[in-house]
Amino acid sequence: MVYDGDCGFCKYWLVKWKKVSEPYIDFEPYQKASRQFKDITEDEFKKAVQLILTSGKVYSGAAAAYYTYKINGSFPLLFRIYEKNSFFRWLSDSVYSIIAKNRNAAYKLTRIVFGADPEKSSKYRIGFFLLILILIFLSIANTLLR
Numbered sequence: 001m002v003y004d005g006d007c008g009f010c011k012y013w014l015v016k017w018k019k020v021s022e023p024y025i026d027f028e029p030y031q032k033a034s035r036q037f038k039d040i041t042e043d044e045f046k047k048a049v050q051l052i053l054t055s056g057k058v059y060s061g062a063a064a065a066y067y068t069y070k071i072n073g074s075f076p077l078l079f080r081i082y083e084k085n086s087f088f089r090w091l092s093d094s095v096y097s098i099i100a101k102n103r104n105a106a107y108k109l110t111r112i113v114f115g116a117d118p119e120k121s122s123k124y125r126i127g128f129f130l131l132i133l134i135l136i137f138l139s140i141a142n143t144l145l146r
Helices: 008-021 042-047 062-072 077-084 086-101 103-114 124-144
Strands: 050-052 058-060
Touching (some): 077 086
Antiparallel strands (some): 050 058
């Protein structure tokens, strides 16, 4: 999994992601990994996380996030729903895009909802639920304002 090493939001969630994904998935910032993967542009790395499988297949953004749950076995159904349900895929990609375009604000919101230290976040489940509701609202509002 290749992520933006300069992104506070990315690094915050990486702490939690590693807990459920290691040893199945290796994590590396694009600033270091981009030399290894010449087929992926710097803009693509900056835009979204990239999950690069040993087969060479690449998943990006929400698809990459959901595929990690398939790999680690914790919630493999998420990726299947993402693949099969066009509304869920649209919603996931829209929310991911909103967050990616507003990482600093998303990082501040994350710290308010979940706490400053991702290792000690006791409000994880409640905060996650609240964040999802906020993101769904933002996604719907974004669609209506187009």
